[in-house]
Amino acid sequence: MSENVVHLFKDPQDAPQAAPAPVAATAAETPSVPLWARSAKAIRHAVTHEHTQTTCRAVARHGLYVVGGTRIVARRTWESRTPARYERMIRAAEAAGNYEAATEWEERGQRFRDARHRRRMDLLTAPLDAAKGVAAAAGMGAGMLLLVGIALAVANENFADVATPTMAVVQLIQWLVFVASVTWGPAVTIGPWAALIGLWAVGKHQQAAPAWAMPANFRDTDGEPITPSIVVLALRNLGVAPLRNAIKDMGDAGASMLGPIRIAGCGVEVDVTLPSGVSTDEVQRRRRKLAENLGRHEHEVFITIPQAARTVRLWVADSGALDEPIGPSPLVTDESMTADYAKGRAPWGEDLRGDAAVLSLYQRHLLITGLSNQGKTVALRALALWLALDRSVQFLIGDLKGVGDWAMFDGLATTLIQGPTDEHVIQVTEMVEGAVEEMNRRIQAPPGTVFPALVVLVDEAQMAFMCPVKDEDKRPYGGSKSNSRYFMAVRKIHNQGRAVNVLMWQGTQDPTDQNLPKLVREGAHTRASLALGTESQARMALGDKAVDGGAAPNMLRPGLDQGTLVVASSGIDIPAGQAAITVRTHYIDDDGAKAITDRAKALRDGVTTLHAIERGEDRDPLADILTVLGDASRVLTQDVLKRLATLNEDAYGTWTNGDLKRVLDGTGAEPYKSDGRMVVGRDRVARALANQDDEGSASASG
Numbered sequence: 001m002s003e004n005v006v007h008l009f010k011d012p013q014d015a016p017q018a019a020p021a022p023v024a025a026t027a028a029e030t031p032s033v034p035l036w037a038r039s040a041k042a043i044r045h046a047v048t049h050e051h052t053q054t055t056c057r058a059v060a061r062h063g064l065y066v067v068g069g070t071r072i073v074a075r076r077t078w079e080s081r082t083p084a085r086y087e088r089m090i091r092a093a094e095a096a097g098n099y100e101a102a103t104e105w106e107e108r109g110q111r112f113r114d115a116r117h118r119r120r121m122d123l124l125t126a127p128l129d130a131a132k133g134v135a136a137a138a139g140m141g142a143g144m145l146l147l148v149g150i151a152l153a154v155a156n157e158n159f160a161d162v163a164t165p166t167m168a169v170v171q172l173i174q175w176l177v178f179v180a181s182v183t184w185g186p187a188v189t190i191g192p193w194a195a196l197i198g199l200w201a202v203g204k205h206q207q208a209a210p211a212w213a214m215p216a217n218f219r220d221t222d223g224e225p226i227t228p229s230i231v232v233l234a235l236r237n238l239g240v241a242p243l244r245n246a247i248k249d250m251g252d253a254g255a256s257m258l259g260p261i262r263i264a265g266c267g268v269e270v271d272v273t274l275p276s277g278v279s280t281d282e283v284q285r286r287r288r289k290l291a292e293n294l295g296r297h298e299h300e301v302f303i304t305i306p307q308a309a310r311t312v313r314l315w316v317a318d319s320g321a322l323d324e325p326i327g328p329s330p331l332v333t334d335e336s337m338t339a340d341y342a343k344g345r346a347p348w349g350e351d352l353r354g355d356a357a358v359l360s361l362y363q364r365h366l367l368i369t370g371l372s373n374q375g376k377t378v379a380l381r382a383l384a385l386w387l388a389l390d391r392s393v394q395f396l397i398g399d400l401k402g403v404g405d406w407a408m409f410d411g412l413a414t415t416l417i418q419g420p421t422d423e424h425v426i427q428v429t430e431m432v433e434g435a436v437e438e439m440n441r442r443i444q445a446p447p448g449t450v451f452p453a454l455v456v457l458v459d460e461a462q463m464a465f466m467c468p469v470k471d472e473d474k475r476p477y478g479g480s481k482s483n484s485r486y487f488m489a490v491r492k493i494h495n496q497g498r499a500v501n502v503l504m505w506q507g508t509q510d511p512t513d514q515n516l517p518k519l520v521r522e523g524a525h526t527r528a529s530l531a532l533g534t535e536s537q538a539r540m541a542l543g544d545k546a547v548d549g550g551a552a553p554n555m556l557r558p559g560l561d562q563g564t565l566v567v568a569s570s571g572i573d574i575p576a577g578q579a580a581i582t583v584r585t586h587y588i589d590d591d592g593a594k595a596i597t598d599r600a601k602a603l604r605d606g607v608t609t610l611h612a613i614e615r616g617e618d619r620d621p622l623a624d625i626l627t628v629l630g631d632a633s634r635v636l637t638q639d640v641l642k643r644l645a646t647l648n649e650d651a652y653g654t655w656t657n658g659d660l661k662r663v664l665d666g667t668g669a670e671p672y673k674s675d676g677r678m679v680v681g682r683d684r685v686a687r688a689l690a691n692q693d694d695e696g697s698a699s700a701s702g
């Protein structure tokens with residue numbers, strides 16, 4: 001029965017064993033702390049306590065407001081009486097190298113001196129003039145009072161009234177003297193205090209106390225809006241001696257170095273004209289310090305060099321604004337969007353000012369670099385997705401990672417090779433070499449022939465450069481020697497592909513001289529970089545000119561700035577004087593990409609994508625023709641020839657209409673006219689092929 005009873009108190013058995021009373025033992029064991037040590041600890045605790053510090057800071061602050069206020073009032077008084085202000089402005093203008101302004105201030109100073117001289121000369125004669133004035137005023141006053149008195153006496157018919165006005169004035173003076181004698185005492189006592197309060201008020205209004213004495217919310221300047229005084233102070237404390245001295249010389253006129261502070265996207269932009277003796281790269285090299293002086297993180301400040309001489313342009317983000325994502329790509333939101341390779345621009349993202357960043361891809365080779373997992377593939381793919389919406393553009397794609405990032409191009413790209421092995425590198429190399437042959441064919445075409453764009457895209461191209469395999473002639477696929485196959489094929493397209501619209505696009509990771517040879521880096525017209533590790537990598541990715549002009553992908557934060565690119569290209573609008581622009585790209589995920597490629601496929605007749613480069617010599621032309629017809633019911637003979645050439649350059653690169661006719665003659669699938677143009681019909685070829693197979697099997701069995 002007792003097991004079923006639930007006690008409403010804790011069973012002492014269950015309770016954790018109470019610790020034995022420690023007091024006596026502790027007292028016995030702990031060696032007694034000497035009084036002086038305990039006192040010192042208590043004092044230290046009291047002194048370092050937050051309340052004590054806040055109180056001391058408040059006392060110091062208000063005291064220092066008075067000191068600061070006195071300094072300000074003294075300086076104002078001094079400046080109003082001397083030409084010090086003009087001299088300061090002259091020094092500021094000279095320090096900034098603005099000699100025109102210096103001359104103007106000098107003239108104003110001279111005018112001030114002349115006026116002051118005149119006033120001083122006037123002072124010499126002033127006592128005499130004043131005495132004369134007082135005598136005249138007294139005489140006139142007495143006369144007036146007498147006249148009023150006489151008028152009063154006549155009116156009242158009482159002679160005694162002649163003195164009444166004079167006596168009234170005398171009484172008024174007596175009364176004033178009395179009031180003054182009563183108030184003088186308190187005024188003498190209160191006066192200094194009132195003056196003190198006045199000085200304190202001036203000091204408080206101007207925040208004239210050192211930063212350490214200010215309350216916590218004032219000391220924490222992180223994320224504060226950017227004002228001219230903050231910029232000037234940040235520049236003064238940058239650690240560039242000539243800049244600090246020049247700003248000191250300018251005093252309050254330091255802000256004259258700054259242009260207007262303009263709102264630019266999610267931040268502000270200001271041009272700073274540096275004093276003579278300070279070079280732009282001295283400021284550029286101290287980006288982190290400048291950012292911290294401005295209360296920002298390093299990645300939130302961009303320093304570029306605009307056209308004007310001795311000028312740096314600072315772009316300072318609103319605190320934390322760069323961590324906010326930008327909106328979705330118009331490629332995703334606008335389903336009716338199409339592309340135009342020659343005249344259009346790919347919507348890639350936004351620049352830091354918040355303006356749309358659009359890139360022309362026309363006749364430009366492309367290189368995108370970055371550390372792993374920063375958004376290189378997504379950025380490269382976004383461009384390909386836009387271009388795929390121009391139905392004339394053909395793609396040969398080699399994805400040497402091969403985890404399906406480019407899988408949605410199956411049925412859109414003419415060739416799609418996906419995989420990380422040496423065999424894939426060999427296939428990709430042969431794909432690029434095939435494009436070189438197509439390029440040569442195009443170059444030999446009659447002048448004026450216009451060719452559709454053929455984009456040869458290799459993602460993770462570093463895998464190709466690092467491939468150790470050699471072919472049967474001992475030519476390496478990788479490397480950057482004159483017989484390296486991938487390298488030489490890329491070089492050839494870089495050198496001659498542009499004019500015939502054969503374009504090389506490469507994405508590579510973590511560049512080094514080995515995995516991204518110099519000549520390949522420099523062959524790209526559009527170079528873009530995501531976050532990188534070092535400045536030397538930034539130079540590899542974007543070139544010296546861009547990095548010297550302030551491009552700093554090595555300052556982007558790996559992981560946090562995914563999708564943010566620094567772009568150097570003639571295909572994008574870059575503010576005058578800058579060599580590169582920072583673009584935050586729209587993120588298009590795999591599903592979004594698939595929806596876009598579905599739209600791009602719908603624009604085309606149907607493309608049969610090759611997943612390997614054919615090398616066999618025993619080709620069946622009829623089967624190949626059927627392959628290149630894809631899903632289309634009929635295709636122009638010209639297009640059939642082009643597709644056959646792309647399918648296998650060796651076998652069909654030199655084919656003409658005559659060859660096509662020869663193969664199809666007698667099969668029942670001969671080219672015929674449709675809407676006045678020669679076409680090949682898919683069903684007819686399929687039938688011919690079926691017949692051929694039947695005949696083949698019949699003869700085999702016969």
Ligand SMILES: Nc1ncnc2c1ncn2[C@@H]1O[C@H](COP(=O)(O)OP(=O)(O)OP(=O)(O)O)[C@@H](O)[C@H]1O
Nearest residue numbers: 371372373374375376377378509562563585586587
């Ligand atoms: N524009 C973007 N905005 C926000 N996040 C992005 C953006 N682009 C990419 N990312 C993020 O970065 C991740 C990696 O992207 P991606 O696969 O393109 O990187 P990568 O540089 O090609 O990597 P790796 O070199 O390792 O293949 C994406 O899964 C996504 O989470």
